[in-house]
Amino acid sequence: MPALNFIRFQGAVPRCQYYTLSEYQGFLYIIPEDLKGARRYDPFADMEALLLDVVRAGGQVAACDSFFEYAIAHDMFPLRDAGFWLHGDFFAKHPDEARPVLDALMAFVERYGLPAWEVQSMAYADYPARYAPRLMSRRHDPDREGTEETRYLIEYELMKRSCQSKGSLPVCTLAILLLDLYLRFLEGTERGDFFLRNSEWMIHYEHEKTPRLNAQVFDLLSCINLAHAFLVSGEGKAVRQCKHCGKFFIAEDLRAEYCSPRCRGAYNSKMTRKRVKERKLREGQ
Numbered sequence: 001m002p003a004l005n006f007i008r009f010q011g012a013v014p015r016c017q018y019y020t021l022s023e024y025q026g027f028l029y030i031i032p033e034d035l036k037g038a039r040r041y042d043p044f045a046d047m048e049a050l051l052l053d054v055v056r057a058g059g060q061v062a063a064c065d066s067f068f069e070y071a072i073a074h075d076m077f078p079l080r081d082a083g084f085w086l087h088g089d090f091f092a093k094h095p096d097e098a099r100p101v102l103d104a105l106m107a108f109v110e111r112y113g114l115p116a117w118e119v120q121s122m123a124y125a126d127y128p129a130r131y132a133p134r135l136m137s138r139r140h141d142p143d144r145e146g147t148e149e150t151r152y153l154i155e156y157e158l159m160k161r162s163c164q165s166k167g168s169l170p171v172c173t174l175a176i177l178l179l180d181l182y183l184r185f186l187e188g189t190e191r192g193d194f195f196l197r198n199s200e201w202m203i204h205y206e207h208e209k210t211p212r213l214n215a216q217v218f219d220l221l222s223c224i225n226l227a228h229a230f231l232v233s234g235e236g237k238a239v240r241q242c243k244h245c246g247k248f249f250i251a252e253d254l255r256a257e258y259c260s261p262r263c264r265g266a267y268n269s270k271m272t273r274k275r276v277k278e279r280k281l282r283e284g285q
Contacts, residue, residue, distance in 0.1 A: 009201075009215045009230065011045075011223045014038040014167075015113030019106065021171070027084070027159075028091040028102075028171040030109055035167040043112060043220065047227040048250045051185070051239050053108055054224055055248045058182025059241070060104035061175045062128050066090075066097040071127075072134065080124035081173040085159075086152040091171040105174055114169045115177060115220040117160055123173045125180035129187065177221065185228060185239045201226070243267055 016032035023029070032038065043050050061067065067090055071079055074087035084090065091098045117123075127135055163169060201222055205211040217223050231237050231250070240251040242259040244267035249259040258264040 006215060007212045009044050009217060009223075009226055011042040011217045012040045013043055013113060013218065013220050013223060014040055016167075019109050019114070021102070021106070023092055026092055027089045028095075029163070029168050030106070030114060030171060030174065031166065031168040032114070038113075038167070043223040044217075044227060047231060050112065050224065050227055051231065052248050052250065053111065054178060055182050055185055055239055055241070057104045057108040058178040058180075058185075059248065060101050061179040062182055064098065064101050066094060067101065067175070068127060068131060070094070072131070072138070075138070077135070077138065078124050079127060079176065079179075080122045081170065081176050082122045082153060082156045084170075084172045085156040089170070089172055091175070101175060102171065105171060105178070108178070109174070112220060114167065114174070117163055117169055117173060123176040123180070125176045126183055128183065181224060181228075186241060244270075 016034055016038045018033040019030050020033060021028060022031050068079075070090045070093075071083070074083070076083040076087065091102065095102070159170075201215045201217040204214040204216065206214075215226070217226060228239070231239070232254075236252075236254065238251045238254045238256070239248065240256055240259075241248050242263050243257040244263040245259065247259050258267065
């Protein structure tokens with residue numbers, strides 16, 4: 001099968017000038033102040049900056065232990081935004097604990113706008129790998145499902161449609177969307193896989209012997225998915241987190257673990273000192 005001959009991906013994603021946080025019926029939402037004044041821009045103009053900002057914001061969600069403790073305590077398996085309509089919104093109930101996440105999400109939205117809230121699907125994500133041992137000991141209880149779950153899903157769908165008409169998005173939904181991207185970018189690279197989810201774009205072609213294809217993308221999440229796919233498959237690069245300093249960076253090699261030679265040397269020195277210390281402790285026993 002011949003390769004697709006794409007010559008350009010062009011984004012046309014709406015972005016408003018201002019966004020605000022607003023609480024309504026116990027849920028925290030991100031709302032554009034002037035939806036009619038939204039202007040379209042191209043996220044592909046700087047794909048590497050876009051992907052780094054995605055993992056920085058998603059990393060803030062992944063680092064928020066109180067968010068996951070709240071979800072586990074309320075048996076949110078799997079982790080999906082609809083679950084908050086049954087158990088209550090973490091971001092509205094615990095604003096102080098959620099503040100670093102809220103700041104990171106708002107900074108992301110102000111730069112890139114809001115992704116679309118899909119009518120046909122829920123936003124969902126895995127738990128970070130550090131929670132795997134705890135999750136293995138817990139099981140989903142089907143007896144909890146019933147009339148109450150049916151009621152909250154109806155409320156969830158009604159609010160989803162209302163938000164779509166206003167261009168707004170619940171904070172919990174954005175947090176899960178970015179968490180999912182963060183885990184797929186970083187953990188997927190370790191496993192050697194990456195799945196595109198809900199990506200839609202329009203293809204234009206020119207009538208030539210070998211047609212040249214142009215892709216027009218209208219949704220932010222589709223732009224992010226395609227930007228990452230292009231980075232990995234087209235350029236052989238990867239989004240990585242430095243093993244020493246924790247900084248996110250674009251690696252020229254999929255195997256890279258450090259953002260700079262300096263961090264590589266510092267990490268190796270630290271591990272050498274650690275091994276020497278452990279050996280001395282063993283010899284002293």
